[in-house]
Amino acid sequence: MNNINRREFLKLGLAAGSLLTLSPSNILSKTLGKKATRKKIIILGFDGIDPQLLKNWMEQGKLPAFRRLWESGDFKPLRTSIPPQSPVAWSNFITGMNPGGHGIYDFIHRDPDTYIPIFSASKTSGSNKKISIGGYEFPLSGGDVKLLRMGKAFWQILEDYDIPCTVFKIPSNYPPADTKQRTLSGMGTPDILGTYGICNFYTTKPSEIDPDIGGARVHEVYVIGNQVHAKLPGPDNAFKKEHPESYIDFTVYIDPMNPVAKIKIQNHEFILKQGEWSKWKRINFNMIPTQSVKGICNFFLKQVRPEFKLYVSPVNIDPADPVLPISTPKSYSKELEKEFGPFFTKGLPADTSALTYGFLDDGEFIEQDDLVLKERLDIFDYELKRFDSGVLFYYLSSTDQRQHMFWRHIDKLSPIYDEKLASQYKDTIFNIYQTADYVLDKTMKKADKDTIIMAISDHGFCPFRRQFNINTWLKENGYHKLIDERKQGDTSLFMNTDWNKTQAYAIGLNGLYINQKNRESRGIVSPGTEKDNLVYEIARKLENYKDPETGENVILKAFISDKVYSGAQTSHSPDIVLGFNKGYRISWASPLGRLPKKIVEDNRDKWSGDHCMAPQLIPGILLTNRKIKKASPSLYDLSPTMLKIYGIPIPENMVGTPIF
């Protein structure tokens, strides 16, 4: 200590001590800097904001920030993808390509070998090498999760040029594309079961619930001595030979008089009043003594008596210790968790299935979505505050989810329009537009003259009143044959389909495939003229088909994929993409290969607004604080626009062109 005195030495000691309490990720994230850019871009991705609704409310002065942005720059409808599904549309935005380039054509693709529906966005595979000891299996290598979206994401290109970028919750990016930029995966991110989200509902009266449900599990429970003993199911235990389902026991203690209960699960004990939500609970599914799967979930005590009803959210991946990759760098989700606590990591966080099946009512669903919004807005403030260079992309899913579920309250022609409920919830959609306006207002206040703001949506919205059973239509028109006609409607996954006589089938929300020789395992239609003629014939017939009840065209446009897609991934495309007319959408039974008896039916589901229609009916929005030069901008134009702003050459495989 020649040159430092005692006080300086103590200060150094304190500093070193403080350093000990920092995680390596903290240290690294503060030292891995990138080039500071004078030009900055903030893109607000409001999923599903509809240009017509937005324009009306802007003109009425109800959305002041949107209106300000329009007046200071420009507002145009934004051409969406074919089909206008979020994973497809956001992939167009991310890559500057159409589905022919990035390979995402639908939420659901099909395996041509088995005709089984598969997730389009990612593929998970387990370990190939295992050792078996007794009843246990020990993997010798890790499993793999692969992003199926092809093409370079805009933030990967920006990274090559040292432009920093933060991408929050963008859809179609699970697992997150390899990058050093900060990204958090959004729509497509599974729960810990590997699904899009399966909730659990515990009730003493399961007979009230439709037994034919997906996306949820109903457990019959008994109240004995004011106690309910139940199990929370987890992922299959891959360490045991039979792969049994893992679970966690929990107990609910109900007060004999008061509508209140104590829940005890693992090391958590908490009290909920009837109608209350719990905070996030961190839980561990134990596989073998040294291995467990961590997740987070919350509880909603719906009713204590006379019937007991408890809802448990899908078990989300724990952002503090993710069992699957959800962010880049890996430390980013941990950083956000440290700052804000656990948060929804599942791709589409609000549980629309729970509302559909009546586990949650309209008000309870809004309460859950408000929890999502609160987390999202807190993180938005955090990211906006530290944003000083490059690109910030921020995404809001609630705009889409609330329109899907609450359109029935603004659509008097909806088969389930209920005047009483409508009077209570008719403003739900407007309210979420107001939240988007609030986010935009904050952004505009932060932006300096060098910041380009873009408020975008991937598509608009339409009512979904009538559902079209496309496979039934194919069958009625002779293109799809059943093994046993009497069993029509009883089976799913094409279990009753006679593939040796079937020419066409539909899987997913908009895709129709020809049962093609040498592509499908039991294909019967030869590629070339035979297939082309069949495709044109089916497309023409579909466009002419009228709803027997209303006389309206069901399909506005049947897109022939050869005409609309270009790029390296066109071989995976459906042969026809259905562009539904306003009010129509594919039925709930069709995407998973089921053939109900009727071709067109009422949609009596609470999911009453949709966007899987013809793209020209439901463009998205583009508002920016610059004049848009392009007459009819499209989602895939935005990546090239960003590259142009930073003077980066636009890759040849991008089909979009800059809008400024």
Next chain:
Amino acid sequence: MMNVLNAVLSKIFEIIFIPFQNINPWYGMIVISLLTGILMLYVFKLTSDQEGIKKAKNKIKAHLLEMRLYKNDLITSFKAQGNILVSNFKYMRHSVKPLLVMIIPILLIIIHSNFWFAYDPLDINEKALLKIKLSEEYTPSNFDIKIIGNDFVNIETPPVRIDDEHEIAWRFSALKQGVHEIEIQAGEKSLTKSVSIGQRPLSKISPLKKRKSIMNELLYPVEKPLDKNSPVKSIEISYPTSGLRIFGMNIHWIISFFILSIIFGFSLKGLFGVEI
């Protein structure tokens, strides 16, 4: 007797931790581990046969050398191994007494340190449970009990009465910083339980208050115990558990305590002239 011991030890811990209450708990942990290390050395020096230990260690070293020198001579090597084993036993015998003597002060240090390092105080607006366990002869649903209103916690729920467990639980949220006493009317008796809200990084927290007994007074020394004949067996507040953070990991305080105490003990043995 236990009262006096608890009061003295509590005061000592409070004095030791005064300078460290507003800074990272690691500093308090380092100090208590250092003092424990020194105490262990001192007890070891006083209660062990230092000469015997030295002799046993020297013999082990000598027989190790013997093994090395006569590694080609199988019989000598085996004999040396046997002698090492015997010396090891002697060494362990010499260590037993000081270890037994040390158990008592170490146990007391651990019990008291637990209340400083194992729990975090409640943040303002943080929710927690207040749980009361009754004696077996009382049934919660028939027992007259209530929390007296105050301005530092908000009782958010009606009580959950669990007859099988003889338990009554409430959820409350913390409102006002400080160490307060929650007043509970249990039948004819008026009881209290301390609650720590928004305290310093290093503060003494008592999660559990139990009925009076020698063991309970030893294990839960922070608060005055409940009356022996009270219908209430215990009162508990569910504080969040704490940990010491290092390199992004949360380490249980007792692990840090043992590692640091041993490190300090071995580092300072030369300074204190102790043969271990």
